[in-house]
Amino acid sequence: MKISVAIPAHNEESYIAQCLESLGRQVGTSGPLELEIVVCLNRCTDRTEEIVREFAKASPWPVKIVSEDRKGVSWARQTACLAASGEIIASADADAIYPPDWAARIARAFSEDPHLVVLYGPVRLRDFANRLSQLLHLILNDAITHLGRLVGWHNVIGSNFAMRREAFIAVGGFNTSLKALEDHEIVRRLKALGRVRYDPQLVAFASARRYNRLGVWKTIRFYLRNAIRAVILKRETEDLEDLA
Helix, strand or coil: CEEEEEEEECCCCCCHHHHHHHHHCCCCCCCCCEEEEEEEECCCCCCHHHHHHHHHHHCCCCEEEEECCCCCHHHHHHHHHHCCCCCEEEECCCCCECCCCHHHHHHHHHHHCCCEEEEECCEEEECCCCHHHHHHHHHHHHHHHHHHHHCCCCCCCCCCEEEEHHHHHHCCCCCCCCCCCHHHHHHHHHCCCCEEEECCCCCEEEECHHHHHHCHHHHHHHHHHHHHHHHHCCCCCCCCCCCC
16 A cells, blocks of 8 residues: 655745655555655755755655645645545655654555545644643643544644545545645545544654744644634635745
């Protein structure tokens, strides 16, 4: 089963090398692993493209580079996923690091369950400015995740979920009118096609840069407010602050 890792990237020269290197270390745990990496360059003006192309020269996996001139993570994710050729699309972020068995866990889960359409796991943030913020985020994020699952709402984060490509195509992909929460919104539509499952062992480690800049409470309020706008009110979301 082929896994395509889709990565949107806007001016990620400080982070994307670590992300790609972690994907380069992916290994099969119960057989050979088939993997491709798709990077969507979203109006980059720094060295992001140069870093990706340099990695591609020595990568153990094929690397596909595409471009999207319409600014925004929804457009970039959509373009990356449309360029994917694998049966499974794993959504990743340029500032995240993935354990060596990450792709293998995804492949195994979808192979074992033909009715599974979405698999997601926790995202642990690294490099917090202080330990209190890190602890606060951990408690609040896990509470939101587990309480959400009780009512059928999945706290899916774009840096750590996977979906069947045929299901992605069937629902028309991401809602590109959304400036944020495109990951939550597509899963709401995908779950009508099959099973959505949370795997607590499918962990990704992302940067805490947004929380460090805006603060934990302000960032969580932003995401909660936009979850209500996107999922309940069906209104356009507010734009994320550009970190690059």
